[in-house]
Structure formats: structure tokens, C-alpha cells
Amino acid sequence: MSADNMGCGSSSGVSTGMPADLTEKDKELVKSSWAKFNEGDVIADGAHIYYKLFEKAPEAKEKFGFAKDGEVSLENKQFKAHVRKVLDVFESVVREIDQLEGLLPVLNDLGARHKSYGVPLKYYEILGSCIMYAWDRKLKMDADTKKAWGKLYGVVQTEMKKGNA
Numbered sequence: 014m015s016a017d018n019m020g021c022g023s024s025s026g027v028s029t030g031m032p033a034d035l036t037e038k039d040k041e042l043v044k045s046s047w048a049k050f051n052e053g054d055v056i057a058d059g060a061h062i063y064y065k066l067f068e069k070a071p072e073a074k075e076k077f078g079f080a081k082d083g084e085v086s087l088e089n090k091q092f093k094a095h096v097r098k099v100l101d102v103f104e105s106v107v108r109e110i111d112q113l114e115g116l117l118p119v120l121n122d123l124g125a126r127h128k129s130y131g132v133p134l135k136y137y138e139i140l141g142s143c144i145m146y147a148w149d150r151k152l153k154m155d156a157d158t159k160k161a162w163g164k165l166y167g168v169v170q171t172e173m174k175k176g177n178a
């Protein structure tokens with residue numbers, strides 16, 4: 014997935030990514046930008062992933078226990094807990110960025126759980142673009158940083174989709 018096709022709602026059709034795709038420079042850009050993302054109210058900033066997702070794909074709300082019946086806002090404790098869990102996945106991925114191969118089974122298992130949540134594979138591309146939107150909203154990323162995150166998300170979604178297939 015390239016930086017050009019990470020605008021929310023776009024779809025590249027490219028869904029493969031491997032740990033070896035990331036250069037040392039990519040890893041540095043991801044680590045430094047993630048440290049910046051974690052400054053301030055990270056839950057409020059991460060929540061924008063889902064505000065954007067539900068704007069672009071309102072039907073996806075039906076899948077989420079916290080969104081089906083209630084307002085998707087920071088008043089909703091379940092929603093906040095979900096945002097924290099998803100950000101924790103990225104926390105692990107960034108922490109393990111130098112040995113991503115070791116994390117692939119964990120991502121595969123996470124994907125398999127998403128099969129039980131009834132998540133169609135097409136949503137990974139959409140969610141990826143919404144994650145990039147939320148990061149960029151806070152970080153105003155340059156093109157190289159966007160590209161690095163695009164590669165990293167490519168690894169995450171490729172492995173999750175294998176488990177989810």
C-alpha cells in the first residue's frame with residue numbers, strides 16, 4: 014500500500030506487506046512518529062479512527078458491541094476501552110518493529126478472532142485508511158512517514174487477513 018492510496022475511503026487493492034518491506038529509515042520514522050502520537054490525550058486522538066470509519070462505512074457499526082446501541086463518543090466507556098485495545102496492538106507492533114516476524118502468529122490469531130466477529134476482509138483496507146487519517150490528523154506526517162506507516166499497516170493487515178480468511 015503506498016502513501017498515495019491511504020486517504021480514507023480509497024482502496025488500492027494492494028493488500029500484501031512483509032516485514033522485509035520496511036527499511037531502517039522506515040522503522041525510525043515509525044518509532045519517532047508513534048512517540049509523538051502518544052503525547053497528550055491518545056484515546057481522544059485514536060477515537061478518530063472510528064469516527065472516520067463510521068462516517069465512511071456506517072453499516073460497520075452493527076459489528077461493534079459498543080456502537081450498536083449507543084453513542085460513539087468518549088462518554089462511552091466501552092468505546093474508550095476498544096480504542097485503547099487497538100492502540101495497544103500498534104504499541105506492540107512498534108515495539109517489535111525490529112523483529113516483526115515474531116509477531117506474525119499473534120496478528121494471525123487476532124485476525125482469526127475477527128473472523129468470529131464477522132468482519133469481511135474488505136474492511137481492512139478501509140480501516141487502514143482511517144488509521145492513517147487519525148495519525149495524520151495529529152501528526153501532519155510527511156510523505157516518507159506516511160509511506161513507512163503504510164508499509165507497517167500492510168504487514169499487520171496481511172497477517173490478520175490470513176487469520177480472518
Ligand code: HEM
Nearest residue numbers: 073076077078079098099102126127130132136137140169
Ligand atoms: C489493523 C487492524 C485491526 C486491529 C489492530 C484490530 C484490533 C482489535 C482488537 C485488539 C480487538 C479486541 C478484541 C480482540 O483482541 O480480539 C478488536 C475487536 C474487534 N474488531 Fe478489530 N482490529 C482491526 C481491524 C478490524 C476491522 C477491519 C474491523 C471491521 C470493521 C474490526 C472489527 C472488530 C470488532 C467487531 C471487534 C469486536 C468488538 C466488540 O467486542 O464489540 N477490526 N479489534
